[in-house]
């Protein structure tokens with residue numbers, strides 16, 4: 001028998017049962033492109049089977065990353081329900097327990113590193129968990145979501161009929177974009193997903209992607225260049241009533257409506273790029289002669305949605321583990337980017353007693369810290385990296 005990802009089938013069976021028994025289903029996704037696409041694929045699969053799930057994306061800058069108290073309060077009205085956490089959840093120990101108490105049965109579909117333990121969810125799909133024998137470990141969450149959709153839809157997905165193979169192709173386009181956006185290794189299973197998805201991108205039938213073809217001179221772009229341009233617009237967007245604008249665009253049925261939204265997104269994107277360029281310059285000047293083993297910078301001025309991009313740029317420039325955060329009145333939320341040979345997640349783990357939340361991947365992770373612990377965190381990290 002072919003090995004499968006641990007609990008994948010179990011998750012699909014549980015979702016099928018929820019559809020059949022008309023249980024409420026809540027899809028809860030991280031707001032980046034991976035989370036957005038993971039949610040959209042499952043939503044479309046579930047709708048195809050006749051059920052209408054509720055949707056929620058937590059707003060990172062306001063609520064923090066992953067499942068949180070405020071979000072639970074909001075979605076509480078749907079309980080009892082099946083709550084599916086996508087591209088987040090594997091670090092939400094407290095919140096998953098709380099959700100259970102509120103009447104949610106929780107499924108986690110995530111690809112982030114397993115921390116000290118696994119949350120008390122009913123079903124956890126994460127190729128990095130113990131006992132997962134599937135050889136490939138580096139799916140983006142959208143790849144896992146696609147696999148669940150395949151199990152849900154069976155013959156309805158690519159079963160030879162035109163409509164169904166179109167749906168499969170459309171899912172693959174989304175998976176390719178989100179896997180690239182999440183910077184997952186482009187090898188083995190991912191390579192296949194990306195190649196399949198990109199191969200038909202220029203003939204996509206999804207209105208929210210068609211509008212990109214009309215707005216860019218795509219004939220002169222390779223499929224990868226086209227994908228990179230689309231990703232740069234969709235990777236981080238703003239929110240409307242707990243939905244991301246990238247979700248709204250990709251789920252739109254009407255092309256004219258999609259074209260209008262794309263115009264707004266392109267404008268916001270160019271403004272964002274300018275802010276990032278200015279902040280990169282500002283911070284670079286400030287730390288140019290700094291001998292610290294790390295870059296640790298942030299303020300209320302750094303937009304929370306730009307901490308990842310800023311950290312990546314500064315990491316590439318100074319070749320040091322880089323921690324960039326946005327502060328509000330009580331706490332700071334940051335992104336970590338480290339040179340290849342350095343594991344930033346281990347560093348956060350070392351200082352975890354100072355942190356509220358942390359998680360991610362060895363080269364790209366994130367954290368939330370109370371402002372009163374910010375300096376202690378900096379010292380803890382410096383001490384950690386000095387010893388390395």
Ligand SMILES: [Mn+2]
Pocket residue numbers: 034035087111140141182
């Ligand atoms: Mn992801």
